[in-house]
Amino acid sequence: MMKEFLKTKGFKITPQRELIFRSFFEMDKHVSVDELYDKVREKDRSIGYSTVWRNLKLICRVGLAQKVNMGDGITRYDRLTKVPHGHLFCLNCKRVVEFNVDQVVGILANTAVENKFSTRGFKVEVQGYCQLCQSESEKHADDEEIH
Amino acid sequence: MMKEFLKTKGFKITPQRELIFRSFFEMDKHVSVDELYDKVREKDRSIGYSTVWRNLKLICRVGLAQKVNMGDGITRYDRLTKVPHGHLFCLNCKRVVEFNVDQVVGILANTAVENKFSTRGFKVEVQGYCQLCQSESEKHADDEEIH
DNA sequence: ATTGAAATTGATAATCGTTTTCATTTAGAG
DNA sequence: CTCTAAATGAAAACGATTATCAATTTCAAT
Incomplete structure (x- = not known):
């Protein structure tokens, strides 16, 4: 479902991407890059910070989340x-x-x-x-x- | 009035502070540090960035303004x-x-x-x-x- | 008016989160 | 299987914010 959706948009399915997406939707509804990064790393130590960041950006891009700024310096991603x-x-x-x-x-x-x-x-x-x-x-x- | 208020709170009145406060209240209601810095510098080239930043912080502290985050990376100060x-x-x-x-x-x-x-x-x-x-x-x- | 402690200043550097770069690897269509 | 575009990971660049520090200034108490 999700996979097909991404493919039609021209994005590729990678193991990292799958793990990051999956983790994002398993977590609390408002996570920071760091939080997601930590979570993802529990499963796969080799995933880089940028990859997490970029996929979070992708998640926003396809309309599944949105940046929010609560007032402390850090950006959280709110599941849409x-x-x-x-x-x-x-x-x-x-x-x-x-x-x-x-x-x-x-x-x-x-x-x-x-x-x-x-x-x-x-x-x-x-x-x-x-x-x-x-x-x-x-x-x-x-x-x-x-x- | 303002001056007395600051004094009672233990803050000192300096020429820089006066200029920064004055400028802040003359400007648009939502300014960034940079914008205020530029404005202030038109009047006094010697004022440092940190001084502007610190006084903006002071303005917030005494309850005359509030940080706001519109979503682009920069913090604006909203006159209260x-x-x-x-x-x-x-x-x-x-x-x-x-x-x-x-x-x-x-x-x-x-x-x-x-x-x-x-x-x-x-x-x-x-x-x-x-x-x-x-x-x-x-x-x-x-x-x-x-x- | 003078003094002295505390606050302020300006320049600069440190910090922190975010974003980019780049060389390498990988997905997936043909 | 092959080729191209996309994705990855490490590291660096970036930009805004915040801290450091030595020098200066305010102002309350002499």
Whole structure:
């Protein structure tokens, strides 16, 4: 299924590619290159970082995932399901909780139209502290030093 | 006013700082370090990049601005007015249009509560092409090469 | 006004994630 | 089987951000 799809697009099926794709879909829904790289390496020590990176890019290219930027410096790849969703991002433990955005997207779509924008994507995020990390939040509230 | 505020927080008032703060608030609402650096340098060639960067960080720290990541690699600093707002981001010309998010934030606040999240911030973005760049959009739809 | 501790500055270097290069290998159509 | 385009892995390049450090400056307390 997946394989045929890639072939028709002119991409080749390699063992590395198979492993990377497979691993990506087995993992948490929001992974960084590093995380996927580690995971993939558990299965095959010979796979290079660039290969993982490039295949992640390919996964995006064929529309199966999308880059997301939570605010810390690192890019995560969000598996694209049919339903759009928002993210609750815990500033402490970096965990992500998804939530339904049907209502919000409706509003945003209108806004876009009002502004004569041709929409390509939405990003709806709430940053904060999850229940577990709540007590930690004070520690981090003021830890940004200036150098 | 601003000066007194900074002093009470233990920060010192320097000519560079004054110029940087002043420039930041004179500029477009979403600037990158580089943009602000250029602007500041028009007035004073001797100011260093780090100084601009650090003061931008300070501006965030005292709650007058906030980092935003539109998806291209660069961090912009969004002036924090009392009213929260969303961004329409043109993928072609990188221009930003703000829009009201009262309604959306209401919904999101509820969602956060439902998930026992302690909220620190919202991010509501719509990516697409502005009216002017609309015709360009096809050109860029498929320009992501894989290397 | 003078002093001294703490903060700030500017130049430069280190860092970190991302992306490219390049020589080599491999997939897969013919 | 053969040939070409695509894919791989190692390493280097890249670009933005952040840190280091010596010199300077602010400003509160004399």
